[in-house]
Amino acid sequence: MxxxxxxxxxxxxEAELAALASAEPELKALLAAGIAPAQAWLRRGTQLMRENRxxxxxxxxxxxxSLTQGQxxxxxxxxxxxxxxxSEDSAERAYRKVIEQEPGSALVWQCLGLLRESQKRFxxxxxCFLVAIQRGRATASLCGNLGKLLHxxxxxxxxxxAYADAVALDPDNSRFREMLRNVNLLRDVLEGPSIDAAxxxxxxxxxxxxTLDEKEMAELFHMAFCFLSVFGHREAAVRVGxxxxxxxPDSPAMEYLMKAVKGESAIDRSPAGYIKEHYDAFAxxxxxxxxxxxxxxxxxxxxxxxxxxxxxxxxxxxxxxGCGTGLCGPWLRLCARTLTGVDLSPKMLExxxxxxxxxxxxxxxxxxxxARFPGRFDLMVAADVLIYFGDLSPPFEAxxxxxxxxxxxxxxxxxxxxxxxxxxPSGRFSHSAAYVRSLADTAFIELACIETTIRxxxxxxxxxxxxxxRRR
Numbered sequence: 372m373x374x375x376x377x378x379x380x381x382x383x384x385e386a387e388l389a390a391l392a393s394a395e396p397e398l399k400a401l402l403a404a405g406i407a408p409a410q411a412w413l414r415r416g417t418q419l420m421r422e423n424r425x426x427x428x429x430x431x432x433x434x435x436x437s438l439t440q441g442q443x444x445x446x447x448x449x450x451x452x453x454x455x456x457x458s459e460d461s462a463e464r465a466y467r468k469v470i471e472q473e474p475g476s477a478l479v480w481q482c483l484g485l486l487r488e489s490q491k492r493f494x495x496x497x498x499c500f501l502v503a504i505q506r507g508r509a510t511a512s513l514c515g516n517l518g519k520l521l522h523x524x525x526x527x528x529x530x531x532x533a534y535a536d537a538v539a540l541d542p543d544n545s546r547f548r549e550m551l552r553n554v555n556l557l558r559d560v561l562e563g564p565s566i567d568a569a570x571x572x573x574x575x576x577x578x579x580x581x582t583l584d585e586k587e588m589a590e591l592f593h594m595a596f597c598f599l600s601v602f603g604h605r606e607a608a609v610r611v612g613x614x615x616x617x618x619x620p621d622s623p624a625m626e627y628l629m630k631a632v633k634g635e636s637a638i639d640r641s642p643a644g645y646i647k648e649h650y651d652a653f654a655x656x657x658x659x660x661x662x663x664x665x666x667x668x669x670x671x672x673x674x675x676x677x678x679x680x681x682x683x684x685x686x687x688x689x690x691x692x693g694c695g696t697g698l699c700g701p702w703l704r705l706c707a708r709t710l711t712g713v714d715l716s717p718k719m720l721e722x723x724x725x726x727x728x729x730x731x732x733x734x735x736x737x738x739x740x741x742a743r744f745p746g747r748f749d750l751m752v753a754a755d756v757l758i759y760f761g762d763l764s765p766p767f768e769a770x771x772x773x774x775x776x777x778x779x780x781x782x783x784x785x786x787x788x789x790x791x792x793x794x795x796p797s798g799r800f801s802h803s804a805a806y807v808r809s810l811a812d813t814a815f816i817e818l819a820c821i822e823t824t825i826r827x828x829x830x831x832x833x834x835x836x837x838x839x840x841r842r843r
Contacts, residue, residue, distance in 0.1 A: 409438040413445050420448065425455045443473040447482065454486055462486055477508035484516075491666055493520050493830060511541035515550070522554050524830050525602040527561065530554045552576045553594070560595055561607050566614045589619050596625070600632045600796045601829050608632050608796075624648040631798040638794050641759040643736060645798065646715045650695070654718035657696050667698075667826040669754045669783045672837050674702040677752070677781050680818040680839045681706075690748045690773070692737050692782075693756030697723035703752065704728045711748075713740050741769035749778030749842075755825065757782050758799040761792045763810050771814035771842070778842045780815060783825065786834040797828065804836060815840035 401411040416431035429452040435445050450465030469479040484499030500517045518533035534551035552573055559569035592615040599608035612629040623644030630638055661667040686708040691699050694712030696719050703710055711731040714720050720732050733740060751774050760766050770780050787793055787801035794800055804820060819839040824832035
């Protein structure tokens with residue numbers, strides 16, 4: 372952004388004189404040098420931003436704007452400072468001021484796009500980035516970010532073009548080249564003659580015909596399968612899955628996911644082999660993927676539901692069923708006399724152990740574990756766990772044995788509007804509230820059923836419920 376539009380100083384009022392009298396030495400020096408007050412506050416705000424003192428920087432920039440509104444540069448900096456503080460509404464108001472005063476600015480559209488991306492409003496972020504590029508800001512990083520969001524929203528052909536532009540602008544960027552190969556592979560699977568032809572093109576583009584090992588190839592197939600199934604390309608996903616099983620027949624995860632994507636109604640539970648293989652593979656980056664990228668927030672919602680249903684100050688003998696990496700651990704530890712975590716994935720339990728919150732961590736099937744401890748717990752939570760059971764009778768019966776009278780059972784489900792349960796292409800199950808209640812009623816009293824969302828899938832939040840029951 373060049374220059375400052377519409378600059379005209381307003382007379383100093385009493386409030387401004389008082390502010391200058393108490394100004395920091397750096398600001399006083401600017402004023403002593405003959406810099407106009409609005410520009411002095413702008414320069415001070417810019418310096419404070421460099422020092423990462425964002426609240427002070429925002430205050431200085433606002434002081435400058437109180438003297439002279441027509442400063443698109445200052446509005447842009449204020450937007451960045453407010454975005455850094457997490458004040459999204461204030462940041463957007465500042466960016467809109469820039470757009471009003473300098474409609475041709477490409478930079479402000481990029482900033483607004485980054486704000487939309489942080490809000491997980493991906494389609495709007497894409498639109499903002501496209502405007503920025505149209506107005507002359509086609510940098511490698513912007514094209515790469517655009518490619519990432521187009522891929523994330525399932526717009527594969529456009530993602531291929533955006534990543535190609537990023538590579539053209541920055542040929543040495545290995546990440547852009549890798550992502551271009553990956554999205555080209557997805558495009559070729561969707562549009563090309565065969566899976567093998569798409570893989571051959573991928574190999575040729577990567578230049579690693581002799582170094583792409585079996586594990587990497589299997590991961591590539593799995594990546595393509597999951598993406599295609601999530602975005603509704605079931606026929607293409609089935610073709611990838613069938614070829615995967617021809618090459619690597621001993622894969623519990625792919626065998627199960629193929630049944631799920633075909634919608635086989637006879638499945639009533641995710642097999643233990645699938646859960647172990649799936650979660651062991653994702654353990655290292657699980658929290659970043661689930662919480663940061665997909666906006667998973669069930670632990671916090673479940674904590675609030677349990678607090679509202681339980682007695683204030685009560686300490687529980689608690690079991691975190693399907694604890695994973697221990698995302699529920701921090702709030703459970705606050706209300707737990709003893710805290711046990713149970714999970715099928717050893718690698719996920721390793722991550723949970725690193726939190727140092729659990730008294731015991733057990734690698735075992737949940738139903739079998741609960742059967743061994745009748746009346747042992749007075750709080751059981753199962754965050755995103757019952758989604759791996761279709762038929763909920765076994766876990767409910769086990770919970771009824773393990774939770775003592777008066778104890779609490781809290782869990783989440785993915786919402787099904789009609790029927791009992793249904794297998795989803797993701798390999799998870801959805802359940803109707805009526806079905807949940809019909810099974811829980813014999814041993815539990817319902818305290819709460821909260822309609823909510825669970826995480827992002829493709830571009831939509833997954834609808835679900837958080838239930839809290841009391842043991843009769």
